[in-house]
Amino acid sequence: MNCKHVQELLPLHVGGDLEAKRAQLVNAHTQTCAECNAAAEAYRSSRRLMQQFAPPQFSESVYAELRQNVLREISHQPNRVSLSELIAGLFQPRWTWVAATAVLILVLGLAILVGPRKSVESNLETKVEDPSVAPTPVSPLKDRVKLALNARVSSPTVRWNSTASRAQRVVHSTRVMKTGVSVETARHRLMPKSPNNSEPTLEKTVRLEMQTKDPNIRIIWFTHQRPEENLPGESSKGF
Amino acid sequence: MPSGAHDMALAIEIQLPVKVLSKNQTSLAHFIERAAAGDKAAFEQIMIQSEQRVMAMTWRLLGNEADARDASQEVFLRVYRYLKTFKQDQDFFAWIYTITVNVCRNFSTKRQQHNERFTSLTIDDNEDNFESPHDEANAEDALINNQQRELIARAMATLPQKERASIVLRDIEGLSTEEVARIMKSSSTTVRSQISSARKKIKIYCERYLNMKGADVS
Numbered sequence: 001m002n003c004k005h006v007q008e009l010l011p012l013h014v015g016g017d018l019e020a021k022r023a024q025l026v027n028a029h030t031q032t033c034a035e036c037n038a039a040a041e042a043y044r045s046s047r048r049l050m051q052q053f054a055p056p057q058f059s060e061s062v063y064a065e066l067r068q069n070v071l072r073e074i075s076h077q078p079n080r081v082s083l084s085e086l087i088a089g090l091f092q093p094r095w096t097w098v099a100a101t102a103v104l105i106l107v108l109g110l111a112i113l114v115g116p117r118k119s120v121e122s123n124l125e126t127k128v129e130d131p132s133v134a135p136t137p138v139s140p141l142k143d144r145v146k147l148a149l150n151a152r153v154s155s156p157t158v159r160w161n162s163t164a165s166r167a168q169r170v171v172h173s174t175r176v177m178k179t180g181v182s183v184e185t186a187r188h189r190l191m192p193k194s195p196n197n198s199e200p201t202l203e204k205t206v207r208l209e210m211q212t213k214d215p216n217i218r219i220i221w222f223t224h225q226r227p228e229e230n231l232p233g234e235s236s237k238g239f
Numbered sequence: 240m241p242s243g244a245h246d247m248a249l250a251i252e253i254q255l256p257v258k259v260l261s262k263n264q265t266s267l268a269h270f271i272e273r274a275a276a277g278d279k280a281a282f283e284q285i286m287i288q289s290e291q292r293v294m295a296m297t298w299r300l301l302g303n304e305a306d307a308r309d310a311s312q313e314v315f316l317r318v319y320r321y322l323k324t325f326k327q328d329q330d331f332f333a334w335i336y337t338i339t340v341n342v343c344r345n346f347s348t349k350r351q352q353h354n355e356r357f358t359s360l361t362i363d364d365n366e367d368n369f370e371s372p373h374d375e376a377n378a379e380d381a382l383i384n385n386q387q388r389e390l391i392a393r394a395m396a397t398l399p400q401k402e403r404a405s406i407v408l409r410d411i412e413g414l415s416t417e418e419v420a421r422i423m424k425s426s427s428t429t430v431r432s433q434i435s436s437a438r439k440k441i442k443i444y445c446e447r448y449l450n451m452k453g454a455d456v457s
Binding site for chain 1: 299311312387391441
Protein backbone atom coordinates (compact mmCIF):
# COMPACT_ATOMS: atom_id res chain seq x y z
CA MET A 1 0.00 0.00 0.00
CA ASN A 2 1.52 3.33 -1.00
CA CYS A 3 1.30 6.63 0.88
CA LYS A 4 -1.23 8.12 -1.53
CA HIS A 5 -3.64 5.24 -1.02
CA VAL A 6 -3.17 5.29 2.75
CA GLN A 7 -3.79 9.05 2.93
CA GLU A 8 -7.14 8.50 1.18
CA LEU A 9 -8.14 5.82 3.66
CA LEU A 10 -6.98 7.60 6.83
CA PRO A 11 -10.23 9.62 7.42
CA LEU A 12 -12.21 6.38 7.58
CA HIS A 13 -9.50 4.46 9.41
CA VAL A 14 -9.36 6.83 12.41
CA GLY A 15 -13.10 6.41 12.96
CA GLY A 16 -13.00 2.62 12.69
CA ASP A 17 -15.00 2.69 9.47
CA LEU A 18 -12.64 0.55 7.38
CA GLU A 19 -12.99 -3.21 6.89
CA ALA A 20 -10.66 -5.27 9.08
CA LYS A 21 -8.30 -6.31 6.28
CA ARG A 22 -7.73 -2.79 4.95
CA ALA A 23 -7.48 -1.41 8.48
CA GLN A 24 -4.66 -3.87 9.17
CA LEU A 25 -2.79 -2.79 6.02
CA VAL A 26 -3.17 0.92 6.87
CA ASN A 27 -2.03 0.24 10.45
CA ALA A 28 1.04 -1.62 9.24
CA HIS A 29 1.92 1.23 6.85
CA THR A 30 1.50 4.03 9.42
CA GLN A 31 3.84 2.17 11.77
CA THR A 32 6.63 2.36 9.18
CA CYS A 33 5.86 5.72 7.52
CA ALA A 34 6.39 8.86 9.65
CA GLU A 35 4.45 11.14 7.30
CA CYS A 36 1.35 8.94 7.22
CA ASN A 37 1.60 8.44 10.96
CA ALA A 38 1.60 12.23 11.50
CA ALA A 39 -1.40 12.58 9.21
CA ALA A 40 -3.25 9.85 11.14
CA GLU A 41 -2.49 11.66 14.41
CA ALA A 42 -3.83 14.94 12.97
CA TYR A 43 -7.06 13.18 12.01
CA ARG A 44 -7.39 11.67 15.48
CA SER A 45 -6.82 15.06 17.09
CA SER A 46 -9.51 16.82 15.02
CA ARG A 47 -11.87 13.92 15.64
CA ARG A 48 -11.34 14.27 19.41
CA LEU A 49 -12.21 17.95 19.10
CA MET A 50 -15.33 16.98 17.18
CA GLN A 51 -16.42 14.59 19.90
CA GLN A 52 -16.01 17.34 22.47
CA PHE A 53 -18.22 19.57 20.34
CA ALA A 54 -20.91 19.72 22.92
CA PRO A 55 -23.64 22.30 22.70
CA PRO A 56 -23.91 24.86 25.45
CA GLN A 57 -25.91 23.84 28.49
CA PHE A 58 -29.28 25.41 27.85
CA SER A 59 -31.15 26.54 30.95
CA GLU A 60 -34.38 24.93 32.10
CA SER A 61 -36.34 28.02 31.05
CA VAL A 62 -35.39 27.36 27.41
CA TYR A 63 -36.76 23.84 27.59
CA ALA A 64 -39.87 24.94 29.50
CA GLU A 65 -40.61 27.58 26.86
CA LEU A 66 -40.10 24.99 24.10
CA ARG A 67 -42.60 22.61 25.72
CA GLN A 68 -45.10 25.40 26.32
CA ASN A 69 -44.96 26.56 22.70
CA VAL A 70 -45.38 23.04 21.34
CA LEU A 71 -48.33 22.19 23.62
CA ARG A 72 -50.02 25.50 22.81
CA GLU A 73 -49.60 24.83 19.08
CA ILE A 74 -50.99 21.30 19.47
CA SER A 75 -54.06 22.49 21.40
CA HIS A 76 -54.79 25.09 18.70
CA GLN A 77 -54.64 22.52 15.96
CA PRO A 78 -58.03 21.13 14.97
CA ASN A 79 -58.57 17.40 15.09
CA ARG A 80 -59.08 17.24 11.37
CA VAL A 81 -57.02 14.86 9.36
CA SER A 82 -55.11 16.49 6.53
CA LEU A 83 -55.46 15.31 2.98
CA SER A 84 -51.93 13.91 2.94
CA GLU A 85 -52.63 11.94 6.12
CA LEU A 86 -55.87 10.66 4.64
CA ILE A 87 -54.09 9.47 1.52
CA ALA A 88 -51.31 7.96 3.62
CA GLY A 89 -53.95 6.23 5.71
CA LEU A 90 -55.43 4.60 2.64
CA PHE A 91 -52.19 2.78 2.08
CA GLN A 92 -52.19 1.24 5.53
CA PRO A 93 -52.15 -1.66 5.94
CA ARG A 94 -50.12 -2.29 2.87
CA TRP A 95 -52.00 -5.36 1.81
CA THR A 96 -55.02 -3.15 1.01
CA TRP A 97 -52.85 -1.21 -1.38
CA VAL A 98 -51.53 -4.39 -2.93
CA ALA A 99 -55.04 -5.80 -3.40
CA ALA A 100 -56.28 -2.54 -4.94
CA THR A 101 -53.34 -2.51 -7.39
CA ALA A 102 -54.00 -6.11 -8.36
CA VAL A 103 -57.68 -5.34 -9.07
CA LEU A 104 -56.71 -2.31 -11.14
CA ILE A 105 -54.25 -4.34 -13.21
CA LEU A 106 -56.94 -6.98 -13.80
CA VAL A 107 -59.48 -4.40 -14.96
CA LEU A 108 -56.94 -2.78 -17.28
CA GLY A 109 -55.98 -6.15 -18.70
CA LEU A 110 -59.63 -6.99 -19.45
CA ALA A 111 -60.12 -3.59 -21.03
CA ILE A 112 -57.11 -4.16 -23.29
CA LEU A 113 -58.35 -7.62 -24.33
CA VAL A 114 -61.93 -6.56 -24.96
CA GLY A 115 -61.06 -3.18 -26.46
CA PRO A 116 -59.40 -4.19 -29.74
CA ARG A 117 -62.38 -6.40 -30.73
CA LYS A 118 -64.71 -3.46 -30.46
CA SER A 119 -62.31 -1.18 -32.34
CA VAL A 120 -62.04 -3.71 -35.21
CA GLU A 121 -65.80 -3.90 -35.42
CA SER A 122 -66.08 -0.13 -35.54
CA ASN A 123 -63.40 -0.12 -38.26
CA LEU A 124 -65.41 -2.48 -40.35
CA GLU A 125 -68.38 -0.24 -40.08
CA THR A 126 -66.56 2.73 -41.65
CA LYS A 127 -67.05 3.34 -45.30
CA VAL A 128 -64.26 3.99 -47.72
CA GLU A 129 -65.27 6.55 -50.24
CA ASP A 130 -64.29 5.69 -53.77
CA PRO A 131 -65.31 8.38 -56.24
CA SER A 132 -64.87 6.08 -59.28
CA VAL A 133 -67.42 3.61 -58.06
CA ALA A 134 -71.06 4.29 -57.33
CA PRO A 135 -71.67 4.20 -53.58
CA THR A 136 -73.25 0.98 -52.41
CA PRO A 137 -75.71 0.82 -49.50
CA VAL A 138 -74.23 -0.27 -46.19
CA SER A 139 -74.98 -3.90 -45.42
CA PRO A 140 -73.61 -6.49 -43.01
CA LEU A 141 -70.11 -7.72 -43.81
CA LYS A 142 -71.14 -11.23 -44.75
CA ASP A 143 -73.60 -9.94 -47.30
CA ARG A 144 -71.07 -7.54 -48.70
CA VAL A 145 -68.49 -10.27 -49.13
CA LYS A 146 -71.07 -12.55 -50.75
CA LEU A 147 -72.03 -9.80 -53.17
CA ALA A 148 -68.41 -9.27 -54.02
CA LEU A 149 -67.85 -12.95 -54.64
CA ASN A 150 -70.91 -13.20 -56.85
CA ALA A 151 -69.85 -10.17 -58.82
CA ARG A 152 -66.42 -11.62 -59.26
CA VAL A 153 -67.56 -14.95 -60.62
CA SER A 154 -70.04 -13.58 -63.10
CA SER A 155 -68.23 -10.65 -64.63
CA PRO A 156 -65.48 -11.19 -67.21
CA THR A 157 -61.96 -10.27 -66.28
CA VAL A 158 -59.43 -8.21 -68.14
CA ARG A 159 -55.84 -9.12 -68.64
CA TRP A 160 -53.15 -6.99 -67.02
CA ASN A 161 -50.82 -5.33 -69.38
CA SER A 162 -48.73 -2.83 -67.51
CA THR A 163 -46.60 -2.91 -64.40
CA ALA A 164 -48.17 0.33 -63.28
CA SER A 165 -51.51 -1.39 -62.99
CA ARG A 166 -49.84 -4.20 -61.03
CA ALA A 167 -48.55 -1.60 -58.58
CA GLN A 168 -52.00 -0.13 -58.46
CA ARG A 169 -53.40 -3.53 -57.72
CA VAL A 170 -50.95 -4.00 -54.86
CA VAL A 171 -51.96 -0.66 -53.36
CA HIS A 172 -55.60 -1.54 -53.41
CA SER A 173 -54.89 -5.00 -52.10
CA THR A 174 -53.44 -3.37 -49.05
CA ARG A 175 -56.58 -1.34 -48.65
CA VAL A 176 -58.69 -4.46 -48.76
CA MET A 177 -56.74 -6.05 -45.94
CA LYS A 178 -57.49 -3.14 -43.67
CA THR A 179 -61.19 -2.76 -44.13
CA GLY A 180 -63.67 -5.34 -45.32
CA VAL A 181 -65.92 -2.79 -46.90
CA SER A 182 -63.35 -2.02 -49.52
CA VAL A 183 -63.65 -5.50 -50.99
CA GLU A 184 -66.32 -4.43 -53.43
CA THR A 185 -64.73 -1.20 -54.47
CA ALA A 186 -61.30 -2.65 -54.87
CA ARG A 187 -62.56 -5.44 -57.02
CA HIS A 188 -63.41 -3.07 -59.78
CA ARG A 189 -59.97 -1.58 -59.63
CA LEU A 190 -58.37 -4.95 -59.76
CA MET A 191 -59.67 -5.44 -63.20
CA PRO A 192 -59.29 -2.25 -65.15
CA LYS A 193 -60.10 -2.46 -68.76
CA SER A 194 -57.22 -2.13 -71.12
CA PRO A 195 -57.86 0.61 -73.66
CA ASN A 196 -56.18 -1.36 -76.48
CA ASN A 197 -57.78 -4.68 -75.89
CA SER A 198 -61.53 -4.68 -76.45
CA GLU A 199 -61.90 -8.39 -75.88
CA PRO A 200 -61.53 -9.32 -72.20
CA THR A 201 -59.59 -12.51 -71.47
CA LEU A 202 -61.04 -14.86 -68.93
CA GLU A 203 -58.71 -15.64 -66.06
CA LYS A 204 -59.13 -18.31 -63.48
CA THR A 205 -59.56 -17.09 -59.95
CA VAL A 206 -58.90 -19.25 -56.95
CA ARG A 207 -60.44 -18.08 -53.70
CA LEU A 208 -58.99 -19.03 -50.35
CA GLU A 209 -60.97 -18.08 -47.31
CA MET A 210 -59.58 -17.98 -43.77
CA GLN A 211 -61.75 -17.32 -40.71
CA THR A 212 -60.01 -15.53 -37.82
CA LYS A 213 -60.86 -15.91 -34.14
CA ASP A 214 -63.09 -12.90 -34.43
CA PRO A 215 -66.25 -14.06 -36.21
CA ASN A 216 -66.54 -10.73 -38.01
CA ILE A 217 -63.12 -10.91 -39.59
CA ARG A 218 -62.39 -13.24 -42.42
CA ILE A 219 -59.33 -13.24 -44.67
CA ILE A 220 -60.10 -13.95 -48.30
CA TRP A 221 -57.25 -14.75 -50.63
CA PHE A 222 -57.76 -14.45 -54.34
CA THR A 223 -55.24 -15.74 -56.80
CA HIS A 224 -55.23 -15.07 -60.50
CA GLN A 225 -54.14 -17.73 -62.90
CA ARG A 226 -53.55 -16.84 -66.46
CA PRO A 227 -54.03 -19.80 -68.72
CA GLU A 228 -51.81 -18.51 -71.59
CA GLU A 229 -48.69 -17.44 -69.81
CA ASN A 230 -47.21 -18.08 -66.41
CA LEU A 231 -44.92 -15.14 -65.74
CA PRO A 232 -42.04 -15.82 -63.32
CA GLY A 233 -42.96 -14.77 -59.88
CA GLU A 234 -46.56 -14.18 -60.82
CA SER A 235 -48.05 -17.62 -60.33
CA SER A 236 -50.10 -16.56 -57.40
CA LYS A 237 -50.67 -13.11 -56.15
CA GLY A 238 -52.96 -12.56 -53.27
CA PHE A 239 -53.80 -9.74 -51.11
CA MET B 240 -46.28 -40.55 51.62
CA PRO B 241 -49.94 -41.57 51.52
CA SER B 242 -50.78 -44.22 48.98
CA GLY B 243 -52.12 -43.01 45.69
CA ALA B 244 -50.30 -39.76 45.98
CA HIS B 245 -48.41 -38.76 42.91
CA ASP B 246 -45.31 -36.66 42.66
CA MET B 247 -46.29 -33.41 41.19
CA ALA B 248 -44.00 -30.95 39.64
CA LEU B 249 -44.99 -27.58 38.44
CA ALA B 250 -42.95 -25.88 35.79
CA ILE B 251 -43.57 -22.40 34.60
CA GLU B 252 -41.96 -21.39 31.40
CA ILE B 253 -41.35 -17.72 30.90
CA GLN B 254 -40.38 -16.61 27.46
CA LEU B 255 -38.46 -13.35 27.57
CA PRO B 256 -38.69 -11.03 24.58
CA VAL B 257 -35.59 -10.89 22.37
CA LYS B 258 -34.97 -7.29 23.35
CA VAL B 259 -35.56 -6.67 27.03
CA LEU B 260 -36.50 -3.06 27.46
CA SER B 261 -34.94 -1.03 30.20
CA LYS B 262 -37.19 0.66 32.71
CA ASN B 263 -36.89 3.99 30.89
CA GLN B 264 -37.62 2.43 27.53
CA THR B 265 -40.68 0.68 28.91
CA SER B 266 -42.02 3.93 30.31
CA LEU B 267 -41.22 5.71 27.05
CA ALA B 268 -43.07 3.05 25.07
CA HIS B 269 -46.00 3.50 27.43
CA PHE B 270 -45.97 7.27 26.96
CA ILE B 271 -45.74 6.88 23.18
CA GLU B 272 -48.78 4.64 23.15
CA ARG B 273 -50.81 7.08 25.25
CA ALA B 274 -49.61 10.14 23.34
CA ALA B 275 -50.55 8.50 20.03
CA ALA B 276 -54.05 8.14 21.45
CA GLY B 277 -54.12 11.89 22.12
CA ASP B 278 -52.87 12.15 25.71
CA LYS B 279 -51.07 15.53 25.84
CA ALA B 280 -49.62 14.90 29.30
CA ALA B 281 -47.96 11.73 27.96
CA PHE B 282 -46.58 13.71 25.03
CA GLU B 283 -45.10 16.25 27.42
CA GLN B 284 -43.27 13.40 29.16
CA ILE B 285 -41.89 12.30 25.78
CA MET B 286 -40.63 15.84 25.21
CA ILE B 287 -38.96 15.94 28.63
CA GLN B 288 -37.10 12.72 27.84
CA SER B 289 -35.92 13.82 24.39
CA GLU B 290 -35.68 17.63 24.37
CA GLN B 291 -32.00 17.78 25.32
CA ARG B 292 -30.99 15.45 22.49
CA VAL B 293 -33.13 17.31 20.00
CA MET B 294 -31.83 20.74 21.04
CA ALA B 295 -28.23 19.50 20.92
CA MET B 296 -28.76 18.00 17.47
CA THR B 297 -30.44 21.08 16.02
CA TRP B 298 -27.79 23.35 17.53
CA ARG B 299 -24.99 21.30 16.00
CA LEU B 300 -26.66 21.20 12.59
CA LEU B 301 -27.78 24.82 12.45
CA GLY B 302 -25.08 26.49 14.49
CA ASN B 303 -27.05 29.06 16.45
CA GLU B 304 -29.46 29.02 19.36
CA ALA B 305 -32.37 30.86 17.76
CA ASP B 306 -32.58 28.50 14.80
CA ALA B 307 -32.08 25.53 17.11
CA ARG B 308 -35.11 26.53 19.20
CA ASP B 309 -37.34 27.09 16.17
CA ALA B 310 -36.22 23.81 14.60
CA SER B 311 -36.73 21.89 17.86
CA GLN B 312 -40.27 23.23 18.11
CA GLU B 313 -40.98 22.11 14.55
CA VAL B 314 -39.46 18.69 15.30
CA PHE B 315 -41.80 18.09 18.24
CA LEU B 316 -44.82 19.27 16.28
CA ARG B 317 -43.99 16.73 13.58
CA VAL B 318 -43.38 14.06 16.21
CA TYR B 319 -46.88 14.66 17.59
CA ARG B 320 -48.43 14.64 14.11
CA TYR B 321 -46.76 11.41 12.99
CA LEU B 322 -46.69 9.56 16.31
CA LYS B 323 -49.48 7.30 15.10
CA THR B 324 -47.23 5.99 12.31
CA PHE B 325 -44.44 5.10 14.74
CA LYS B 326 -44.01 1.35 15.26
CA GLN B 327 -42.99 0.18 18.73
CA ASP B 328 -40.26 -2.10 17.35
CA GLN B 329 -38.45 0.95 15.89
CA ASP B 330 -35.76 2.85 17.73
CA PHE B 331 -37.58 5.97 18.94
CA PHE B 332 -34.52 8.22 19.06
CA ALA B 333 -33.38 7.13 15.60
CA TRP B 334 -36.88 8.05 14.41
CA ILE B 335 -36.65 11.47 16.09
CA TYR B 336 -33.20 12.01 14.57
CA THR B 337 -34.66 11.34 11.11
CA ILE B 338 -37.29 14.03 11.68
CA THR B 339 -34.63 16.38 13.12
CA VAL B 340 -32.33 15.95 10.10
CA ASN B 341 -35.22 16.67 7.72
CA VAL B 342 -36.34 19.76 9.64
CA CYS B 343 -32.77 21.11 9.81
CA ARG B 344 -32.35 20.47 6.08
CA ASN B 345 -35.42 22.66 5.41
CA PHE B 346 -34.10 25.35 7.75
CA SER B 347 -30.69 25.31 6.02
CA THR B 348 -32.36 25.64 2.62
CA LYS B 349 -34.43 28.60 3.81
CA ARG B 350 -31.36 30.17 5.36
CA GLN B 351 -29.37 29.77 2.13
CA GLN B 352 -32.21 31.39 0.26
CA HIS B 353 -32.11 34.34 2.63
CA ASN B 354 -28.33 34.31 2.55
CA GLU B 355 -27.93 34.34 6.28
CA ARG B 356 -24.48 33.96 7.77
CA PHE B 357 -23.52 31.51 10.43
CA THR B 358 -23.33 33.25 13.81
CA SER B 359 -20.73 32.35 16.31
CA LEU B 360 -21.62 31.15 19.78
CA THR B 361 -19.37 33.67 21.43
CA ILE B 362 -21.48 36.56 20.14
CA ASP B 363 -24.73 35.13 21.41
CA ASP B 364 -26.68 38.01 22.91
CA ASN B 365 -28.72 36.25 25.54
CA GLU B 366 -26.25 34.92 28.05
CA ASP B 367 -29.04 33.98 30.49
CA ASN B 368 -29.87 30.99 28.32
CA PHE B 369 -26.63 29.29 29.16
CA GLU B 370 -25.74 27.80 32.49
CA SER B 371 -22.29 28.52 33.82
CA PRO B 372 -20.13 25.42 33.63
CA HIS B 373 -19.93 23.85 37.05
CA ASP B 374 -17.28 21.25 36.32
CA GLU B 375 -14.61 23.63 34.94
CA ALA B 376 -12.05 24.52 37.57
CA ASN B 377 -10.93 27.85 36.21
CA ALA B 378 -11.85 30.47 33.66
CA GLU B 379 -8.89 29.59 31.45
CA ASP B 380 -10.21 26.10 30.84
CA ALA B 381 -13.61 27.55 30.04
CA LEU B 382 -12.04 29.94 27.56
CA ILE B 383 -10.08 27.16 25.87
CA ASN B 384 -13.19 25.04 25.62
CA ASN B 385 -15.15 27.91 24.14
CA GLN B 386 -12.41 28.54 21.61
CA GLN B 387 -12.31 24.88 20.61
CA ARG B 388 -16.07 24.82 20.36
CA GLU B 389 -16.04 27.85 18.12
CA LEU B 390 -13.28 26.35 15.98
CA ILE B 391 -15.27 23.19 15.37
CA ALA B 392 -18.47 25.20 14.87
CA ARG B 393 -16.78 27.26 12.15
CA ALA B 394 -15.30 24.13 10.57
CA MET B 395 -18.74 22.50 10.57
CA ALA B 396 -20.26 25.57 8.95
CA THR B 397 -18.06 24.98 5.89
CA LEU B 398 -19.56 21.52 5.37
CA PRO B 399 -22.54 20.83 3.09
CA GLN B 400 -25.69 19.96 5.01
CA LYS B 401 -25.55 16.19 4.34
CA GLU B 402 -21.90 15.86 5.35
CA ARG B 403 -22.59 17.85 8.50
CA ALA B 404 -25.53 15.64 9.45
CA SER B 405 -23.53 12.45 8.73
CA ILE B 406 -20.52 13.51 10.81
CA VAL B 407 -22.69 14.69 13.74
CA LEU B 408 -24.64 11.44 13.82
CA ARG B 409 -21.52 9.28 13.46
CA ASP B 410 -18.80 11.02 15.49
CA ILE B 411 -20.84 12.93 18.07
CA GLU B 412 -23.99 10.88 18.57
CA GLY B 413 -21.97 7.68 18.11
CA LEU B 414 -24.40 5.93 15.77
CA SER B 415 -23.12 3.21 13.43
CA THR B 416 -22.74 3.82 9.70
CA GLU B 417 -25.77 1.64 8.99
CA GLU B 418 -27.93 3.56 11.48
CA VAL B 419 -26.79 6.85 9.98
CA ALA B 420 -27.61 5.54 6.49
CA ARG B 421 -31.12 4.63 7.66
CA ILE B 422 -31.69 8.06 9.19
CA MET B 423 -30.32 9.87 6.15
CA LYS B 424 -32.27 7.56 3.82
CA SER B 425 -29.07 6.80 2.01
CA SER B 426 -26.68 3.88 1.48
CA SER B 427 -23.78 2.93 3.79
CA THR B 428 -21.33 3.61 0.96
CA THR B 429 -22.64 7.13 0.47
CA VAL B 430 -22.55 7.80 4.22
CA ARG B 431 -18.95 6.54 4.46
CA SER B 432 -17.96 8.81 1.59
CA GLN B 433 -19.67 11.80 3.27
CA ILE B 434 -18.00 11.05 6.61
CA SER B 435 -14.59 10.70 4.98
CA SER B 436 -14.98 14.02 3.16
CA ALA B 437 -16.24 15.77 6.33
CA ARG B 438 -13.35 14.52 8.49
CA LYS B 439 -10.84 15.60 5.85
CA LYS B 440 -12.30 19.13 5.66
CA ILE B 441 -12.43 19.52 9.44
CA LYS B 442 -8.85 18.34 9.80
CA ILE B 443 -7.63 20.76 7.10
CA TYR B 444 -9.62 23.64 8.69
CA CYS B 445 -8.21 22.93 12.13
CA GLU B 446 -4.65 22.69 10.78
CA ARG B 447 -4.98 26.01 8.95
CA TYR B 448 -6.40 27.70 12.06
CA LEU B 449 -3.65 26.34 14.29
CA ASN B 450 -0.98 27.28 11.74
CA MET B 451 -2.38 30.80 11.56
CA LYS B 452 -2.47 31.01 15.32
CA GLY B 453 1.06 29.74 15.52
CA ALA B 454 2.15 32.34 12.97
CA ASP B 455 0.40 35.09 14.97
CA VAL B 456 2.09 34.04 18.18
CA SER B 457 5.50 33.87 16.55
